Amino acid sequence: MNLNDIKTPAYVIDEKKLRENLEILDRVQKESGAKILLAQKAYSVYQTYPLIAKYLTGATASGLYEARLAHEEMKLENHVYEPAFEDEEMGELCNICDHIVFNSLNQLEHHRPTWEQAAKEGKISVGLRINPEYSTQEEHEIYDPCADGSRLGIKLANMPDDLPEGVEGLHFHTLCEQGFEPLLDTFLFVEDKFSGYFPNPVSEVNIGDYGYAMMHRAGFDRIRENISSNVSASIGGAINTDDYKSINENIYKTGEVSLEHTTNTDTASMEPNANADEENKSRTRIKWINLGGGHHITREDYDVKGLIGLVKYIKDKYGIDVYLEPGEAIALDAGYLVTTVMDIVPTQRMPVLILDTSAACHMPDVLEMPYRPPLRDSEEPGELPYNYRLSSRTCLAGDIIGDYSFEHEIFIGDRLFFEDMAIYSIVKNNTFNGMPLPDIDILHENGEVEVIRKFGYEDFKMRL
Numbered sequence: 001m002n003l004n005d006i007k008t009p010a011y012v013i014d015e016k017k018l019r020e021n022l023e024i025l026d027r028v029q030k031e032s033g034a035k036i037l038l039a040q041k042a043y044s045v046y047q048t049y050p051l052i053a054k055y056l057t058g059a060t061a062s063g064l065y066e067a068r069l070a071h072e073e074m075k076l077e078n079h080v081y082e083p084a085f086e087d088e089e090m091g092e093l094c095n096i097c098d099h100i101v102f103n104s105l106n107q108l109e110h111h112r113p114t115w116e117q118a119a120k121e122g123k124i125s126v127g128l129r130i131n132p133e134y135s136t137q138e139e140h141e142i143y144d145p146c147a148d149g150s151r152l153g154i155k156l157a158n159m160p161d162d163l164p165e166g167v168e169g170l171h172f173h174t175l176c177e178q179g180f181e182p183l184l185d186t187f188l189f190v191e192d193k194f195s196g197y198f199p200n201p202v203s204e205v206n207i208g209d210y211g212y213a214m215m216h217r218a219g220f221d222r223i224r225e226n227i228s229s230n231v232s233a234s235i236g237g238a239i240n241t242d243d244y245k246s247i248n249e250n251i252y253k254t255g256e257v258s259l260e261h262t263t264n265t266d267t268a269s270m271e272p273n274a275n276a277d278e279e280n281k282s283r284t285r286i287k288w289i290n291l292g293g294g295h296h297i298t299r300e301d302y303d304v305k306g307l308i309g310l311v312k313y314i315k316d317k318y319g320i321d322v323y324l325e326p327g328e329a330i331a332l333d334a335g336y337l338v339t340t341v342m343d344i345v346p347t348q349r350m351p352v353l354i355l356d357t358s359a360a361c362h363m364p365d366v367l368e369m370p371y372r373p374p375l376r377d378s379e380e381p382g383e384l385p386y387n388y389r390l391s392s393r394t395c396l397a398g399d400i401i402g403d404y405s406f407e408h409e410i411f412i413g414d415r416l417f418f419e420d421m422a423i424y425s426i427v428k429n430n431t432f433n434g435m436p437l438p439d440i441d442i443l444h445e446n447g448e449v450e451v452i453r454k455f456g457y458e459d460f461k462m463r464l
Ligand SMILES: Cc1ncc(COP(=O)(O)O)c(C=O)c1O
Pocket: 039, 041, 042, 081, 173, 175, 176, 177, 292, 293, 294, 295, 325, 326, 327, 328, 329
């Protein structure tokens, strides 16, 4: 079947674009040694897991069901993190997962009787999610785990001096659709603030070997040294968040860090620590760190080289495994929501297209984020001659997708293609108003479309 012949509404996964994204992530893994996991909360069209499994290290889950899905369909490394686990879930999670990350010391200790034996036998590795209290997001508080009052992750002040027995890793997730620089800044902040949990450095690290990322770091260190005498230190003598932000602003103002920042490699390079192994044995130190998701690695302007440099730096310096668990980056721009115009209603403002899809039901992030999804062959309102508001056949007055302009007049029966609809769409859709769920199709690399899932009345009724 051809793309123009499919039944609408339908999500269409673009296999070629998915593969291209995976190739970028594979390059990051190969060149840096990072282990990249698919965050299934963003995308879990498991029929494409065999393709994903060719490239990635595994998957991460937000709970038992996603963990089960990856166990059944991906069959690679399987990680799970959830703010709280049910008692009856823990046994199964220990059987099917490789990493279990707890959100609090309470949860860790509550479930210890179940996970401890599996951890001792080397079947699972246990981690703690920390809250670095380093916010890099200005506008989207609902996507900011470092926002005031966040329940996500343990703050430094609530961490014990030494890692609890059995804990082997730390996890932080603080970003949302961001580039490399906020990750670098956050990691440097974590490295400084949570340094007591990192192993002592195991090898000499020459700052110049890490390219862009470490040039950034050199600038960071230099500025930090310069201001340290004027700064009021916070916990444990570390610099507080505001101070870091002003450092970063200085760095960013200069764009790519100037050469001046990179020449001081002698003082920035580290001495090897001959006693590191012995010292590390006397205290529990992390064996891995998980840098979470929110990294838009497959976006054209993402600084992939910087990311590779940072991961290499962490691995070389501390000898630990580094995990990344992006969701969006895996299927970014790798899917469409194809819809048909069912009616056109004239209004005082502009004609409204009634579509066979819905923001509320089929792309809830449009209302939740909120954002205006990209639409093929259209522009911002007013830029092209024909202007329309795109809406839905639900009863919700606010079920509006956005205003768009077109080169040509739109007619009933026309098809429209919303872009970048593979992520946070299929996993979040619902049948409000009894709306039918869109089909799920795959556009194969040879141009053929395969329908992999159809939904009907039973799918609506069985959830009620
Ligand atoms: C713990 C955790 N890991 C990974 C992700 C994936 O993030 P993204 O899809 O933005 O890359 C999220 C998203 O909310 C998350 O909460």
